[in-house]
Amino acid sequence: MADALMVPADPERIVSAFLRAQPELVDALDDRVYTTMPKDKTYPLVVLTRWGGEPPRSGPLSVEAADVQFDVWADRKKQAQDVAQLVRALLAQRLPAGDSTGGWVTGAASSAMRYAPDEMVDPPRPRYVFSARLTCRSVALPAP
Numbered sequence: 001m002a003d004a005l006m007v008p009a010d011p012e013r014i015v016s017a018f019l020r021a022q023p024e025l026v027d028a029l030d031d032r033v034y035t036t037m038p039k040d041k042t043y044p045l046v047v048l049t050r051w052g053g054e055p056p057r058s059g060p061l062s063v064e065a066a067d068v069q070f071d072v073w074a075d076r077k078k079q080a081q082d083v084a085q086l087v088r089a090l091l092a093q094r095l096p097a098g099d100s101t102g103g104w105v106t107g108a109a110s111s112a113m114r115y116a117p118d119e120m121v122d123p124p125r126p127r128y129v130f131s132a133r134l135t136c137r138s139v140a141l142p143a144p
Helices: 011-020 023-029 077-094
Strands: 005-007 045-054 063-073 104-110 127-137 139-141
Touching (some): 011 045, 023 077
């Protein structure tokens, strides 16, 4: 009999849904937490992007670390800062979060925030950026 196959969780999907469900963030953003920048933008908004990670041990991918960047854009610098601080606090204090596939994000270690105005627009749009290393529990697919 074969063992269950461990498939990595999708931290972008899990964390974006988790953040959209937090009442404090809904008050600030409605549901504007994305994994790609939307074509039609309303600010403030958050975009999270997985850019790396690693399995913390050899063997089946039962647990892995995912590196995710959070970009927070707003109309005003203070608004972007407040939303970024709120996202960091929610990650630190309200995880774990799971999804319908069985995957989980069980913890987050965030970096410091940095102010990085988006200079692709004129005038530059206020933006704060930080990254987080997320601890993810994989999904076990049933053995055939």
